[in-house]
Amino acid sequence: MTHQQILDKLSSKYLVKSIDEDVARLTYYAMCFEKDHNSQFEYIFPKLMLRWNCVLNADKNTVTDHYRLITILALCIHLHKYGFADKDLTAEALKAIDKLNEAVVLSDDFFRKSEEIKKIISSLPVPLKRKPSIPENITFYREKDVVSIQLGNRFYAAYIHRLTGVNESPVIEFYNGVFDKVPTIQELEKLNAKGRVYNDGTERISHFSVSGMKFLPDLANQIKLISACVEQKPPHQHLEKSVGLYIVMDIFKLQDEIKSIFKT
Structure with missing residues (x-):
């Protein structure tokens, strides 16, 4: 059984695609800058989990238990696919398989192949050659x-000025505010833009094209x-x-x- 065959059994096409693109992107840059396999993993894993912990640590009103379990399993499978493994995440993924089966969330075929799936994700992953x-x-x-x-537990707001190319990377600018929850548009209307501070101490207008x-x-x-169709941009005079x-x-x-x- 291949990694893709396992992922297909999760019945979560776009979740699987999103995680795959994230892990592929991180692995590419890790292999560009780090030759040692352990160093590559140390680059990949914290960044990946800082993003996907927004699912794993979310409250039940935001993310269902089943979505969280499938996400844990998909993260583990994708890391293994790209040649990496984390002991704790693998342990959680093994538990997730049992919990998904107990709740009859996925197919009978997933249930029948569960032991084989466990063996694959518990095996030593093979590092990519390129x-x-x-x-x-x-x-x-x-x-x-x-x-x-x-x-983490902080929220930052950004305005999308334009897109590069044909619906490619958004070009964003940050509002000067840090929040404990998703801010409202009314809260942001009072805020100026926040820019990069350069070595000479000068804070400049800063736009970021984010792939x-x-x-x-x-x-x-x-x-x-x-909010969408917001005409008022964050002031940066x-x-x-x-x-x-x-x-x-x-x-x-x-x-x-x-x-x-x-400065967080």
């Missing part, structure tokens, strides 16, 4: 959308649409002129950017 391809940059977000991005910011709604529960049109990065490098901008 980098995977980077997923195509497509987005379902639109110009003038306002979104919330979650990192991997694709599905709406976001299957990882990390990005949420606050208090900021110095930008350096270039925008800074190119992906959804995972954006994690580090947020931490740097907001």
Whole structure:
């Protein structure tokens, strides 16, 4: 049985696709910058889980138990597919298989193949010999959308100014605010834009072209649409002129950017 055959049994096409694109993207960059397999995993796993913990740690009113269990299993299978494994995640995935079967969530075929699936995800993964391809940059977000991005227990808001190419990467600008929950558009109307602070201490207008910011709604529960067709942009007259049109990065490098901008 292949990894893809197992994933097909999860009956969650777009969840599987979203996780696959995330792991492929991270694995590509890890293999570009790190030659040691352990170092690659240390690059991939924290970034992956910071994003997908928005599902795993969400309350039951936001994410169902069954969706959480399928997500755990899909994360484990995809890591194994790309040559990696985490002991704790694998243990949770093995439990998830039993819980999904007990609740009769998936098919009879999944039930019959459960022991074989357990053996596969418990086996030593085989590292890739070459980098995977980077997923195509497509987005379902639109110009003038306002979104919330979650990192840990904090929420950050951003305005989408435009899209690059033909519905490719959104170009976003952050509002100067950190929240304990998804903010309302009324809360954001009072806020200025937040920019990068450069080495000379100057804070400049900062736009970011973010690849991997694709599905709406976001299957990882990390990005949420606050409002669409918002004409009022975050004011940035208090900021110095930008350096270039925008800074190119992906959804995972954006994690580090947020931490740097907001000093979290």
